[in-house]
Amino acid sequence: MSMTESLSHGTSWRRVKSVIFRAFTLLALVFVLGPAIWLIVGVVVKAVPHWSWGVLTHVPSGNGGGLENAILGTLVIMVGVLIIAGTTGVLAGVFLSEFTGVNRKGRERGTILRTGIDVLAGFPSIVLGYVGYVALVVGLHWGFSLLAALIILSLMVVPYITKATETALRQVPTSYREGAEALGMRTGYGLRKVVLRTALPGIVTGLLIAESITVGETAPLLYTAGVTNNLPNWHLVHHPIGYLTYYVWTDWNQPLASLHYISYDASLILLVMVLSLLIVSRLVVARSQRHSEAAR
Amino acid sequence: MSGDNPTPIETSSPVASAIRRGPRPRRIAASLHVEDRLWQVATRVAVTVPLLGLLFVIIILAVKAWPAIKVNGPGYLTSSVWQVGNFYGAVQHTHGVAHPQGAVYGAWPLIAGTLESSLIAIIIAVPVSIGTAFALTERLPKWIAQPLGFFVEILAGIPSVVIGLWGVLVLGPFLAQHVYPVIANHVPNVPVLRYFRGSVGYGEGLLTSGLVLSFMIVPIIASTTRDLFLQVPVLPKEGAEALGFTDAEVARRVTLPWVRSGIVGATMLGLGRAIGETIAIAMVSGSVLGTVAPNIYGTMTTIAATIVSQLDSSLTDGTGFALSNLAEAGLLLALISILVNLAARSIVRHTGKLMAPVGRG
Numbered sequence: 328m329s330m331t332e333s334l335s336h337g338t339s340w341r342r343v344k345s346v347i348f349r350a351f352t353l354l355a356l357v358f359v360l361g362p363a364i365w366l367i368v369g370v371v372v373k374a375v376p377h378w379s380w381g382v383l384t385h386v387p388s389g390n391g392g393g394l395e396n397a398i399l400g401t402l403v404i405m406v407g408v409l410i411i412a413g414t415t416g417v418l419a420g421v422f423l424s425e426f427t428g429v430n431r432k433g434r435e436r437g438t439i440l441r442t443g444i445d446v447l448a449g450f451p452s453i454v455l456g457y458v459g460y461v462a463l464v465v466g467l468h469w470g471f472s473l474l475a476a477l478i479i480l481s482l483m484v485v486p487y488i489t490k491a492t493e494t495a496l497r498q499v500p501t502s503y504r505e506g507a508e509a510l511g512m513r514t515g516y517g518l519r520k521v522v523l524r525t526a527l528p529g530i531v532t533g534l535l536i537a538e539s540i541t542v543g544e545t546a547p548l549l550y551t552a553g554v555t556n557n558l559p560n561w562h563l564v565h566h567p568i569g570y571l572t573y574y575v576w577t578d579w580n581q582p583l584a585s586l587h588y589i590s591y592d593a594s595l596i597l598l599v600m601v602l603s604l605l606i607v608s609r610l611v612v613a614r615s616q617r618h619s620e621a622a623r
Numbered sequence: 624m625s626g627d628n629p630t631p632i633e634t635s636s637p638v639a640s641a642i643r644r645g646p647r648p649r650r651i652a653a654s655l656h657v658e659d660r661l662w663q664v665a666t667r668v669a670v671t672v673p674l675l676g677l678l679f680v681i682i683i684l685a686v687k688a689w690p691a692i693k694v695n696g697p698g699y700l701t702s703s704v705w706q707v708g709n710f711y712g713a714v715q716h717t718h719g720v721a722h723p724q725g726a727v728y729g730a731w732p733l734i735a736g737t738l739e740s741s742l743i744a745i746i747i748a749v750p751v752s753i754g755t756a757f758a759l760t761e762r763l764p765k766w767i768a769q770p771l772g773f774f775v776e777i778l779a780g781i782p783s784v785v786i787g788l789w790g791v792l793v794l795g796p797f798l799a800q801h802v803y804p805v806i807a808n809h810v811p812n813v814p815v816l817r818y819f820r821g822s823v824g825y826g827e828g829l830l831t832s833g834l835v836l837s838f839m840i841v842p843i844i845a846s847t848t849r850d851l852f853l854q855v856p857v858l859p860k861e862g863a864e865a866l867g868f869t870d871a872e873v874a875r876r877v878t879l880p881w882v883r884s885g886i887v888g889a890t891m892l893g894l895g896r897a898i899g900e901t902i903a904i905a906m907v908s909g910s911v912l913g914t915v916a917p918n919i920y921g922t923m924t925t926i927a928a929t930i931v932s933q934l935d936s937s938l939t940d941g942t943g944f945a946l947s948n949l950a951e952a953g954l955l956l957a958l959i960s961i962l963v964n965l966a967a968r969s970i971v972r973h974t975g976k977l978m979a980p981v982g983r984g
Binding site for chain 2: 341342344345347348349351352353354355356358359360362363365366369370414415416417418419421422423425426440442443444445446447448449450451452453454455456457458460461462466478482485486489513514515516518519536539540542543544545546549550572575576579590591594597598601602604605606609
């Protein structure tokens with residue numbers, strides 16, 4: 328009798344714990360989604376009622392104006408990072424995946440290279456920004472400039488692109504490479520036509536994620552790109568360049584309401600850019616997965 | 624077409640004897656074709672470029688920090704005074720390093736602020752992330768769990784300056800008005816909890832910073848944990864359920880132990896992000912130098928936030944000593960961040976994906 332009682336007591340306590348667990352998981356989800364929706368809706372609600380399309384076609388003036396220079400500047404920086412970090416990162420990833428091989432003891436080579444790239448990935452962006460400032464802007468007398476910003480941002484995102492490329496290439500089955508070689512393809516030709524083509528979705532995803540990081544960066548740009556209200560020109564050095572995050576960072580605590588709106592407008596544009604980059608990257612992955620399943 | 628079927632070569636030249644010794648297919652296939660060569664050279668160059676960049680960054684930091692390290696000594700890590708000195712007065716020399724009169728730098732408040740805010744972020748983010756991952760993998764139907772999971776994942780990409788803007792204008796003031804006073808007035812005055820009492824300020828400070836950081840790292844930890852949970856085989860879970868385990872017990876005794884090291888790795892990854900976060904903290908921390916927050920609501924600063932907010936004014940120090948001190952702070956931050964990051968990667972490398980879209984400041 329007493330035994331069944333204690334058993335039923337234990338069972339009910341276990342049931343209570345189970346209910347608590349379920350409540351906890353849903354509460355945790357709410358705790359994540361709540362602030363996220365609060366933030367996104369908050370930015371939209373602040374930006375949209377005062378939104379004017381003139382933001383896209385005017386440069387900032389003392390009491391408001393637009394963000395044309397910043398939008399174009401951010402796009403220029405994105406293209407520059409894609410060229411510098413994209414090329415370097417993809418090629419470095421190809422090297423780590425295809426050309427390292429194993430050493431005589433049968434261990435994988437390239438460990439030192441990978442560790443170095445991991446160390447670079449661990450560098451806080453503001454520290455890279457500091458180095459860009461003292462070494463490039465001041466040390467080399469470049470002044471606030473596009474090139475300094477591009478070099479520092481590229482150093483920041485290159486580990487991500489390298490890692491993404493290497494991972495994507497490693498997922499290409501060895502049989503593909505063997506097949507290419509058996510068909511008599513040269514290494515380079517087989518790499519280009521078979522291996523890289525198969526890994527392309529993964530590589531593109533890595534590039535898109537790197538671009539989304541580039542768009543959202545502030546700290547490394549503040550002391551390398553400087554800022555200007557003029558439109559971007561084609562000078563690499565001696566000319567500062569504007570970018571979106573700068574206007575969020577400075578305009579929010581200015582005393583003019585019109586500048587607060589600029590701050591929120593820039594936030595909205597940033598959110599749209601970053602989220603669409605990430606959504607496109609997801610679509611690339613989904614598409615490639617569908618194709619690979621169809622091929623099986 | 625006489626070349627189709629080569630006749631045996633009868634000369635005794637070295638080339639001929641080499642051919643007679645037999646074919647070496649590897650050599651023939653990888654004959655130094657321009658494209659193959661180009662791939663090898665280009666990729667080799669490309670992999671050295673980031674490493675040279677890394678070397679460059681380390682050297683610049685070390686060279687810039689050296690004067691400050693010489694003057695400050697080990698006391699830099701424990702002292703709380705942060706005084707730039709008199710930029711217009713006489714220049715003093717200590718250990719051969721020129722610095723303004725009265726310049727004293729101590730990084731303890733920055734170190735404490737960095738560690739405290741990251742610790743708060745981790746304490747909040749880890750249980751929330753694990754709960755979210757359970758909700759997404761076990762509790763919710765797939766048609767809603769999948770889009771929600773993607774939503775959580777892309778939250779990691781929200782620019783930190785936007786989160787900072789929201790934190791300082793919306794979240795901070797809201798908490799300071801409606802939440803912090805309730806906690807501060809009802810917490811008992813006992814040793815640890817005393818830290819939660821006292822003035823709550825205006826919403827810029829340690830707890831707000833920790834909350835903002837936790838909001839930034841939850842997507843990283845939660846999406847990694849979710850992927851880990853999806854890798855746990857179904858059979859052990861079903862077996863446990865068949866033995867009469869409740870779902871809470873399955874979670875605690877089967878799923879969590881299965882992926883424990885992966886969760887540790889994901890947490891370290893989030894910690895690395897929290898330690899290096901700059902802009903959002905510079906906006907919501909209150910950015911005071913020279914003091915450690917007296918209670919959990921107090922204004923504070925971190926290493927990263929100090930560098931970004933002080934770099935501008937450090938240029939007015941003609942001796943360059945202020946700039947050098949920021950390099951020392953940066954070196955310290957880089958060391959902590961790299962160690963955490965390497966630890967995280969060595970753990971997560973074995974457990975799968977590591978490409979959360981991590982913005983960094």
